[in-house]
Amino acid sequence: MFNSISLKYDLINQMMTFNMDKKWRQIVFKIAIKDDPKNIIDIATGTGDIALCFAQENLQVVGIDNASQMLDIARQKSVKFENIQFQMEDAEEMSFEDNLFDVATVGFGVRNFENLHQGLLEIKRVLKPGKKLVILETAVPSFFLFRLGYFIYTKLFIPLIGKIFANNQKAYNYLSSSAEQFPHGRKFQLILEEAGFENVSIKILSLGIVNIYSATKPQ
Numbered sequence: 001m002f003n004s005i006s007l008k009y010d011l012i013n014q015m016m017t018f019n020m021d022k023k024w025r026q027i028v029f030k031i032a033i034k035d036d037p038k039n040i041i042d043i044a045t046g047t048g049d050i051a052l053c054f055a056q057e058n059l060q061v062v063g064i065d066n067a068s069q070m071l072d073i074a075r076q077k078s079v080k081f082e083n084i085q086f087q088m089e090d091a092e093e094m095s096f097e098d099n100l101f102d103v104a105t106v107g108f109g110v111r112n113f114e115n116l117h118q119g120l121l122e123i124k125r126v127l128k129p130g131k132k133l134v135i136l137e138t139a140v141p142s143f144f145l146f147r148l149g150y151f152i153y154t155k156l157f158i159p160l161i162g163k164i165f166a167n168n169q170k171a172y173n174y175l176s177s178s179a180e181q182f183p184h185g186r187k188f189q190l191i192l193e194e195a196g197f198e199n200v201s202i203k204i205l206s207l208g209i210v211n212i213y214s215a216t217k218p219q
């Protein structure tokens, strides 16, 4: 599905979020660099925007995804950087050795994993002990008026944009319904804890339409 929307993915993201997606990714980046990481992985990197935040600051980063055409776009956007590498990998079964990375980021990726628990265990495996996972993911606002607006927006506007600009209403129907159904807030915190992460914190952004979760692999 992501291969089929890869060419229009960035444009539609900007339109759907009124360009707020850039700001959200920058916040992920700022949280991720707090502990001065040297070896960084951006999982489900897609067209590479989170990975590019690190590369632009001269940090070494690898972006992985299982959609080759998303990675093609990521590579085109990053030709001038030598410190960024994109690799075709399944997040649920990566080829990296244990305890390799100083930080892992995932932007709008975990809700697309086939087996979320397995994906989180795998991320924990490749992280060094004591290091952080930072996840940017959709959420549903808790205040009822915002929630009402959110549902109107995701049920009508997003599929319409997908139909007009990506010629793929089905993909954008999926993206909005998965956003609606995906566990967020305290529920997702419990999922992270079940996978063995600790010190989970949640940052609620943009009236509650997205959250950033930070969690640590135990020492």
Ligand SMILES: C[S@@+](CC[C@H](N)C(=O)[O-])C[C@H]1O[C@@H](n2cnc3c(N)ncnc32)[C@H](O)[C@@H]1O
Pocket (backbone or CB within 6 Å): 002, 043, 044, 045, 046, 047, 048, 049, 050, 064, 065, 066, 067, 070, 089, 090, 091, 092, 106, 107, 108, 109, 112, 113, 114
């Ligand atoms: C909504 S896009 C997010 C892309 C990017 N991280 C961003 O912030 O825009 C989700 C990405 O997750 C990737 N993905 C889904 N499941 C995956 C898996 N098991 N392994 C690797 N990538 C996966 C998809 O191919 C897609 O590129």
